[in-house]
Amino acid sequence: MSPSFESPSFAPPGPRREVEEGAALTPRFGSDGLVACIAIDARDGTVLMLAHMNAESLARTLETGEAWYWSRSRGELWHKGATSGQIQRVVEMRVDCDQDALLIRVEVGGDGGCCHTGRRSCFYRRVERDAETGSVALRPAGA
């Protein structure tokens, strides 16, 4: 039997002061039903990736302690690492002031990577602007 998950529901956001200072998790999902989630490496704080969660992936992440996202490109729930082995064990989750963004500190399984291109982090290129010409180019950056 596969695990059963209750149909997830989060209370809608209340007044601003409660959203910002209260103890209730009331995610402000966008019109697409998603909130952004930043994943950072629990070892050293490196930003690994930015992805999105809907209510169900957020609920599964909280229940299982592993990161579940919503894949916008595939239009489906995405248990990160299910095929690659790069499972993200959630050491800590935080929410921001207006509760429309999440931050998770994760321990990465498998080879410790995150990006589908094979890099550890998805942010492997620097954006550089030439001050004289104004031209912009991407350059490899350590990741």
Add this chain to the structure above:
Amino acid sequence: MSPSFESPSFAPPGPRREVEEGAALTPRFGSDGLVACIAIDARDGTVLMLAHMNAESLARTLETGEAWYWSRSRGELWHKGATSGQIQRVVEMRVDCDQDALLIRVEVGGDGGCCHTGRRSCFYRRVERDAETGSVALRPAGA
């Protein structure tokens, strides 16, 4: 005279390999015209905030070296720190594999803070789940 900004234009994303491995910045703006941008403190890597940029705010950020966002709540360009003094000087900008997210390392002006609630980071609350009851609550976290 206020500074004039060319009407910003970025080339549309090309084939996947170019988007992921090429040297051209071709941001994948969402249907709302925005890309997410993570701001981290250049001093120690602390994640300060998540906000959004449209083409114009991205162009201004590149041209001025200071973070410009698009305020979704106010529906306007937002020069971070213009009123609070918490200017974000961009030390480095990165883009992710599919170019729909940005990461900036910033030096923060003014009192060094970022969040409108007065905290240094917007991620000042931890999301905690009680394993027995399944209940979820937010707890203050150092920020």
